[in-house]
Amino acid sequence: MPTVLIVDDESFFLDSVVEGLSAALPGVTFLKAHHGEEALHQLERSPVDALVTDLKMPVVDGFQLLAQLTQRPAPPAVIVMTAFGTADIERRVRRHGIADYIEKPIDLQALANSLRQALAQRAGGYLQGISLSSFLQLLGLERKSCRLVIRQAAQVGELWFEQGQVVHAVVGDLQGEAAAHVIVAWESPEIALHPAARPSQRTVHADLDQLLLDAHRLFDEQQREGTVPQATLTEPFSMDEASPRQSTTTSQETYNMANIKESLTAVMDIEGCIGAALADWKSGMCLGTIGGTPTYNLEIAAAGNTEVVRAKMKAVANLNLKETVEDILITLDTQYHLIRMVKSAPNLFFYVAIKKDTGNLALARHKLNQIESSLVV
Template sequence: MPTVLIVDDEKLFLSSVSEGIANLLDGITILTASQGAEALEIIRQGGVDLLVTDLKMPVMDGFQLLACVASEQPQVSAIVMTAFGTSEIEKRVREIGAIGYIEKPIDLHALASLVENTLAKRSAGFLRGINLSSFLQLLNIERKTCTLNIRQGQQLATLIFQEGELVNARTEHREGEAAVYEVIGWSQPEIEMSGVVKKQPVNVHTPPDHLLLTAHQVLDEQVREQSLLQKDRVLSSGTSVEQLQPTGLRAEHPSQENTTMANIKESLVAAMEIDGTVGAALADWKSGMCLGTIGGTPTFNLEVAAAGSTEVIRSELKLMSNIGLKEVIEDILITLDTQYHLIRLLKTAPTLALYLVIKKDVGNLALARHKLTQIEAKLEV
């Protein structure tokens, strides 16, 4: 029999909701708590499958409760009772994975249906716990001001939110958006939340939803690269490509993928020979996937930058479409204080783009464009 814990600081409301759900749903156990700390103690005793909580409560609010549950009891799913106010916020919160929501004033039949569906998904294996991305989105949606201390093993990260906007992020080795991408990749984060916010310089300038989208694109690419590396290791031991692939998915030309990867690598090496180049990458701007990188620095994550460049391309194409401009983009130049970021779309492969980062005081922009054209001519993908 699944157990549902309902948390709200208004006693009359809590009583009516718990009794209403009990009358509408059979076969579940309902527990109640008046604030987050009390709820957390109940959850720590074990046996709670679903948490239904308000966000604004004394002692420990709903955000702090969700953070603790995500760290200590990741198997517990959650539904948030709140008022969003706008259709845009409602649309965005629907995209949150493990956290369901319902607006106040509560429609008991709607809440009962949401509880029933959430428990059904859990039993079917589709829904497990509160993930970090979902929690960060909720902080953004509810315009929360707080500090998150996130730990995994010996690794520690700090994220600062001001009225729902992520303004500062840092880990031991990274700051800003690069730190966010690192944290999203942690598989078992422990979250501590504080309402105290220390003054820190703003080092994150991208909206949280865009950051999370890019972060997951980067993670997907890392998984892909690990798969390719594993395949290369097996190939070097004498195993054929056919042996690596399931029946019906075997390549007609086993050497084609290796040839393509070698060609990409040679092209990126050639790009690094351009004067002043800090790093180069090849990316698929439609999917956001990075096909290869070279260079970069410990504080400049080239994979993240390349994935971000694909958003620039998509934005420019959308702008051109909106104003009815029927032209073909040759390249896009972003000029910073000390760097040029040059994005060249490939004519031979329209969904791919070469991304080059050049030091302004060393590189020559005209020469870089000329050499990128030569590299593109030899690149076969």
């Protein structure tokens, strides 16, 4: 009989979830824990087949719990519960060892279906450790502040996070982004999570997604040159349904990041522009962002709008229309959200948010057309 451990600090919610899942999955034994430390004690007493955990909890939170699980030779299938989530994030964390990513408030039936799938995969022999890239992505999504001590064989590195972004990294004699690139590419390292501690200096300025992309691009290049042993590499972090290594390497080799940055800067000159992003709707990868606000995360917005573009492309194909999509307009109460396809790279699109009261939609479209035409990728 499979066993599932549910971890959440809200007792009423925990009891309700266990009661509902017990009725939906009568052949499963359910255990409860109110925080990560209690969950680890449960795992010491008896292994489980799957674990469902919240991220924000007292004593030992979900991040520390996941860090401990990466060090176990046979970790359970993991389902994460959180207040943040998109379809693209769900796909990529599923591929990297986390069985699913469920957004609160919980859809009990959806959680039961995810558990059925996770337990079926485990019964079939599927089990994968949680990758470092996936773990770092979770820290970013939850805007976590902490210090990670990461060990790979005899090497030890440290990453400092502030509000979900890496601000300092060190390994051996290396510091900053060079050190972060080395650490991110480690395969199946041990991860220890410590409380937030402000570093003496900030040495990393790239955002987390860009840091992950650059790290894997650099190591792919070094592997081709024969300067990096195969054993030190890890699979690149990709949201595409195809092979992760093939998808990420192809994309990164062809993108002109300097020109992308110039183009996004030009987009911000559009009157009323709140922020902009350039994204790949086929892979879900965000190539760059600019602007935004503390409460308006452009990376999440760009990732969510890849679903909009995919749905429109599918509708055009199903209708057998011999047309190309130039742009998609979404009108809100106070904003225009404009999606402009890139003709020179049909898998890319600009996503631009514009204030209705200060922006001019016709002029914005005209300027965005000029910027899109000059983009070189």
